[in-house]
Amino acid sequence: MSHPGVPKTTDFPDPDPRIPFPHSTTRPRCQEEPGLFDYDYGQRNSNRKQTTERLTAARNACSGCPLVTDCLKWALANPKITRVGIWAATTHRDRQILRKRLVNRLGPDWIDVVAARDRARRDRAAAQRLNPLSVAQARVVALDQEINGPLPPHLPLTPEQQQHNVTQLANALMGSGRTREELAAIRTWARANGHKVADAGMVRKAILEAYDAAHQAPVRKAG
DSSP states (O other): OOOTTSOOGGGSOOOOTTSOOOOOSSOOHHHHSGGGGOOOTTGGGTSHHHHHHHHHHHHHHHHTOTTHHHHHHHHHHOTTTOSSSOBTTBOHHHHHHHHHHHHHHHOTTHHHHHHHHHHHHHHHHHHHHHSOOOHHHHHHHHHHHHHHOSOOOOOOOOHHHHHHHHHHHHHHHGGGGSOHHHHHHHHHHHHHTTOOOOSSSOOOHHHHHHHHHHTOOOOOOOO
């Protein structure tokens, strides 16, 4: 969102990559009428009434812009690039005050905090588009977060946990080559011999091995 009177972009450092620049499929008002948003600190003293009217018009335009929230975050994260001009209905002085409040509330690394929250919000939105929740489920999730706070970050599995999962998967696949009749016979034999086994689902590897051992044909002696 460029404004007249602002030095060339080559005079500024690169923008902070943690907060993306806002984009829209339609041109915002500040690009259609950049002169409306051209304002420098102390300019109000030159023609107070005219400047006040222009500030009000610019702020009203920003208030109705769909990019206003993202525009404000970007402007606050890039103070050297946004030294002049109206950005998201704020003047340079307004933005200085807002940055101090963010530091007091979120700490000196407030940009990292805001960026992390934005990423989490985008991830949740993407997940909801793929698997949207019902109204009742959404209420339960919102209530849980309100009471218990956000979910802890996902932690990678330890090598022991990975090996445990591989073992569990291997055990589950052990009975995949048996017919339904064979599994029914195994369950009947297991119950008769004091083993606990469910009517359906996976049969434990230990029971399968015990059944195989009990039904193994005896080896005939030679001669």
